[in-house]
Amino acid sequence: MRAVRSEYMHWAKSQAPVTYALSSSEVPHFRLDRLPFAISDLELDGASYHRYPPLRQAIAEKEGVDPACVVMADGTSMANFLALAALIEPGDEVLVEFPVYEPLLAAARFLGAEVKRFERPGFALDPAAVERAMSPATKLIVITNLHNPSGAFASPEALAAVGALGPRVLVDEVYLDSGPRPGSAFHLGPNFVCTSSLTKVYGLSGLRCGWILAEPDLAERMWRLNEVMGVAQAHPAERLSCIALAHLDEIAAGREERLERNRALFNAFLAGRSDLECAPMESGITAFPRLLRGDPEALNALLRERFDTAIVPGRWFEMPDRFRVGIGQATEIVEDGLARLGAALDVLA
Ligand SMILES: Cc1ncc(COP(=O)(O)O)c(C=O)c1O
Numbered sequence: 235m236r237a238v239r240s241e242y243m244h245w246a247k248s249q250a251p252v253t254y255a256l257s258s259s260e261v262p263h264f265r266l267d268r269l270p271f272a273i274s275d276l277e278l279d280g281a282s283y284h285r286y287p288p289l290r291q292a293i294a295e296k297e298g299v300d301p302a303c304v305v306m307a308d309g310t311s312m313a314n315f316l317a318l319a320a321l322i323e324p325g326d327e328v329l330v331e332f333p334v335y336e337p338l339l340a341a342a343r344f345l346g347a348e349v350k351r352f353e354r355p356g357f358a359l360d361p362a363a364v365e366r367a368m369s370p371a372t373k374l375i376v377i378t379n380l381h382n383p384s385g386a387f388a389s390p391e392a393l394a395a396v397g398a399l400g401p402r403v404l405v406d407e408v409y410l411d412s413g414p415r416p417g418s419a420f421h422l423g424p425n426f427v428c429t430s431s432l433t434k435v436y437g438l439s440g441l442r443c444g445w446i447l448a449e450p451d452l453a454e455r456m457w458r459l460n461e462v463m464g465v466a467q468a469h470p471a472e473r474l475s476c477i478a479l480a481h482l483d484e485i486a487a488g489r490e491e492r493l494e495r496n497r498a499l500f501n502a503f504l505a506g507r508s509d510l511e512c513a514p515m516e517s518g519i520t521a522f523p524r525l526l527r528g529d530p531e532a533l534n535a536l537l538r539e540r541f542d543t544a545i546v547p548g549r550w551f552e553m554p555d556r557f558r559v560g561i562g563q564a565t566e567i568v569e570d571g572l573a574r575l576g577a578a579l580d581v582l583a
Contacts, residue, residue, distance in 0.1 A: 238344055242336035242550045254543035254571030259382065259409075259520050261492075261562040264437035264478075264485050271477050276470040285457065286472045292479040293445045297418055302450040305457055308467060309444040310408040313429035315341050316463070317404055317446050318374075320455045321427065322347045326373040329364065329401075333522075333552040335382040338406065342376065356513065357381055357522070359388035361395035372401045379419065380409035383551045383558040385518030393419045397426060404429070411435045411486075412493060412518050412562075420447040427452065432478060434519065434562075436485050442467065443475035493519065496561035496568045503572045509579055519562040522551065528582045530557040536581060541574040 249257070285306070294301040307313040314337065322328060324346030330339055332351040342349050352367035352375075354360065364375060375396060379388045397403050397419075405419045407430040420428040431444035446456055478485060497515040504512055504523070512523035525533065530547040534557070537543040548556030559575070561568050 240337040240340040242340075245550065246546075249544065250538075252538060252542050252544045254541070254567055254574055255563060256559045256561070256568070256571045256575060257544040257546045258560045258563060259558075260434050260439060260560070261412075261437045261489055261519070262564055263439070266474070268484075269474075269477055269481060271474070275477065276473050278469055283466070283469060283472065286467075286469070288476050289443075289472045289479075292476050296479055296482065297420070297445075297447060299418075299420060299447055300450070303420070303447050303453055305446040305448065305453050305460070306467060306472075307429075307444045307446060307456075307460065308442040308464060309433055309439070310406060310429050310431040311337060311444070312442075312460075312464070313431065313444040313446045314338055314404075314406060316456045316459055317427050317429055317448070318342055318345055318347075318376075320448075320452060320459055321374050321402060321404065323373075327369060327371040328374045328376060329367055329372050330376040331359075331378065331381070333383060334376070335378055335406070336550060336552075338376055338378070347374075354381065354384075354386070357384035357386040359386070359392045359396065361392055361399070364396050365399055368399060368401070375399070375401055375403045376406075377403065378406040378409075380412065380518040382406075382409065383520055383522040383546070383548075383556075385409070385515060385520045385522075387413075387415070387517040390416050390419070390422060393426075394422045397423045401425065402427060406430075408434050409518050409520075413490060418447055424449050432475065435489065436478070436482065438475075438478055438485070441471050441475050441478065443471065443478070492565060493562065495565050496563075499565070499569055499572060500559065500561050503576065507576070507579065509583060515561070520558050520560050522548070522553070522556050522558050524553075524556045528579075530554065533557065533578060533582060537574065537578045540581075541578050543571050543574040543578070545575070 322345045328347040412435045432438040501514040510523040546558040
């Protein structure tokens with residue numbers, strides 16, 4: 235039997251919560267009682283809302299695309315799976331970035347893809363590196379932008395150069411809205427398929443409001459595929475997602491300033507450590523430093539045991555001498571968490 239699982243997701247979901255969750259790649263959860271709605275706005279109506287048009291329209295408006303290009307899904311997770319399942323035939327060659335968010339790799343392998351990898355030098359998206367790894371059989375190229383785990387931003391120019399190589403390009407954009415950036419790579423050309431959600435940078439992971447942007451024929455294939463999987467999303471969540479999309483600016487208020495403050499704290503922390511190697515953070519919510527002396531697994535165990543703090547050991551991102559740090563939480567939490575990380579590093583040394 236083919237293994238059907240994501241080892242990383244299983245591990246991540248089974249970790250006990252800690253106060254200083256530098257392991258998190260999200261901003262703080264947004265409280266629903268800050269949104270103006272009444273319980274009657276979440277009416278079930280007893281109807282099955284086929285491709286709930288108000289939500290499809292609201293996502294299309296947010297992304298600046300035709301609603302015919304929008305497929306709704308349970309989070310970016312399901313969006314990625316549906317996109318891959320619609321694009322991959324067993325035996326197809328799929329080129330996946332290294333390192334990568336593991337569920338993307340697990341899904342491609344589960345679908346029977348012949349997975350090959352391309353390097354991201356210094357974690358940047360380098361079209362020449364993608365081209366070197368390509369073969370005439372390459373059907374799909376898989377990228378995260380911003381990159382998980384490093385947080386590196388791929389410019390529209392770099393993405394367009396990858397698009398010009400020919401195969402379809404799947405871009406997971408779940409972190410893209412964490413700063414002022416150009417819109418989705420979907421606008422770069424018809425071979426781009428992009429996924430995202432209201433999860434990571436809006437603090438609304440509980441809604442599971444995810445989507446795929448794809449050319450209408452391909453989008454239709456994904457809708458049909460989802461009829462085999464979940465048929466429809468929970469309708470109150472769809473209604474809440476519409477309300478959230480109408481208030482995205484309020485939901486995101488203060489986020490960029492907080493992320494900038496937290497990145498500055500992380501960069502100051504880095505400057506004081508000779509045991510970590512990492513480029514200063516310029517974008518996003520996560521960084522992926524190399525631990526020059528010691529074992530990131532032992533560091534995480536010590537942080538959890540003695541410091542009520544957690545990181546993600548790099549083995550979950552295919553680079554066991556590194557670890558992922560998330561700076562999306564409230565500034566006090568990030569500041570204290572970094573102090574605790576420093577104390578744990580000192581103990582290990
Ligand atoms: C690159 C990437 N894609 C997708 C997800 C999952 O997103 P969602 O919560 O919207 O399913 C994550 C979560 O860590 C992620 O890092």
